[in-house]
Amino acid sequence: MTSSAQMPISRFPVPALSEMPADIRDRLLAVQEKSGFIPNVFLVLAHRPEEFRAFFAYHDALMDKPGNLSKAEREMIVVATSNANQCQYCVVAHGAILRIRAKNPLIADQVAINYRKADITERQKAMLDFAMRVAFEAYAIGDDDIATLAGHGFDQEDVWDIAAIAAFFGMSNRLANVTSMRPNDEFYTLGR
Structure with missing residues (x-):
């Protein structure tokens, strides 16, 4: 049985933090500081920086806004x-x-x-x-x-x-x- 730590997190290339644009790397490090780890979605989507930015801008607009939905x-x-x-x-x-x-x-x-x-x-x-x-x-x-x-x-x-x-x-x-x-x-x- 393979340990989950050895399993790939994506079938597509995942850039190293050092290879990421500074704004994306900064966001990932802030998430890591807050939660203690970097959720794999951030790492996987960093493969395409422009799409990463668009994805998380819309995600944040939907999920973090005030409103009647908790x-x-x-x-x-x-x-x-x-x-x-x-x-x-x-x-x-x-x-x-x-x-x-x-x-x-x-x-x-x-x-x-x-x-x-x-x-x-x-x-x-x-x-x-x-x-x-x-x-x-x-x-x-x-x-x-x-x-x-x-x-x-x-x-x-x-x-x-x-x-x-x-x-x-x-x-x-x-x-x-x-x-x-x-x-x-x-x-x-x-x-x-």
């Missing part, structure tokens, strides 16, 4: 849709973030496996129902879907946020799967 709810969207897209990296990494943000060691596993049975609110289940519809049937979304969310207290900006997070991570899931991005071992124990 940071934990944003992570629920990522975990549920990433599981449906069979993205191991995103389920493991964002599952860890969800456990921390929700202050609940069970929630990420519940949401990933079957959010309909998870210990979340009806409002959150409606949010995830809509996110899944965006992930797989965006072409069929109509006014009734928006009305259902409004009935749970979501406003128009919330609807946009839910849709944008599901859509962005659909792209991220596909890229993570194609690159064979490996989750860092550290993620498995965070928030447990």
